[in-house]
Amino acid sequence: MARRTQRTNPPEDVTDHRFLHFPQTLNDATRARYVTNLSLLITKEIDIAPSFDWELATRTGLAALIQGFLQYTHSNASGVDLFVCQGWAHLFRIQEPVYREFLLEFYATVSYDHRKALDDRTTFAFRLGGVSRECSVIEPVTRVGIYTADETRSVHFLAFLADCLTERPDDYNENTFWAEITGAVYTPSIARGGMIRSTTYPMLQRTSGTQQQDDGDDE
Known part of the structure; x- marks a missing residue:
């Protein structure tokens, strides 16, 4: 491609x-x-x-x-x-x-x-x-x-x-995914949408319905 x-x-x-x-x-x-x-x-x-x-x-x-x-x-x-x-x-x-x-x-x-x-x-x-x-x-x-x-x-x-x-795939690993899109370790208590490096991933989260509730605080 x-x-x-x-x-x-x-x-x-x-x-x-x-x-x-x-x-x-x-x-x-x-x-x-x-x-x-x-x-x-x-x-x-x-x-x-x-x-x-x-x-x-x-x-x-x-x-x-x-x-x-x-x-x-x-x-x-x-x-x-x-x-x-x-x-x-x-x-x-x-x-x-x-x-x-x-x-x-x-x-x-x-x-x-x-x-x-x-x-x-x-x-x-x-x-x-x-x-x-x-x-x-x-x-x-x-x-x-x-x-x-x-x-x-x-x-x-x-x-x-x-x-x-659909639900996340069986092989989905939230720690690996978060590291890929932010370069940081996934800690639920401090994870925010504003930490995501590329605009593509927040949009995918919104349209798939998987965006966490607290993301809205940092949009």
């Missing part, structure tokens, strides 16, 4: 971008939270997602084999196939430029209410391009092309998404 661009140091004036000047019209608590989040984020790395070379995979005869791994069949308790998801295949085909200002603005302002239904249009709230937005869990993934509109209309789609929010 080849990276689109190499990670570079952020420009010194990155906070001067208009998307990172949160308006005074926001209530004081919300604006203060955004500013605090941003001050943490600008010190962290932003991972540039890799892109997959499908042309190479096709030339080497591996494309068809890989496609089989990227499909997921959602089945019921009896093993009857209900829904075939192409989400991973679509995800591997995304090769879009990444803009640091957009990511900083999004990460600094995003919130996810796990108590709401996956199709509730107020589940996700964030700012992007200087505009406050709300959407469901489903909308972002259809906008970027991971799921198609037809897939999301399936009567089995919500059950499929709910089943995707």
Whole structure:
């Protein structure tokens, strides 16, 4: 897999971008939270997602084999196939430029209410391009092309998404994982989201529903 661009140091004036000047019209608590989040984020790395070379995979005869791994069949308790998801295949085909200002603005302002239904249009709230937005869990993934509109209309789609929010794998080791993402020893009483070095991992924690309650103190 080849990276689109190499990670570079952020420009010194990155906070001067208009998307990172949160308006005074926001209530004081919300604006203060955004500013605090941003001050943490600008010190962290932003991972540039890799892109997959499908042309190479096709030339080497591996494309068809890989496609089989990227499909997921959602089945019921009896093993009857209900829904075939192409989400991973679509995800591997995304090769879009990444803009640091957009990511900083999004990460600094995003919130996810796990108590709401996956199709509730107020589940996700964030700012992007200087505009406050709300959407469901489903909308972002259809906008970027991971799921198609037809897939999301399936009567089995919500059950499929709910089943995707699974428990940690059996071989998961919280001490090893924490060391990888922070470079520190995992001590539950002092572990905070602000210690995580890359912005990718906090976002994965939020969307998987595994973020610890006290992370919000340091966002």
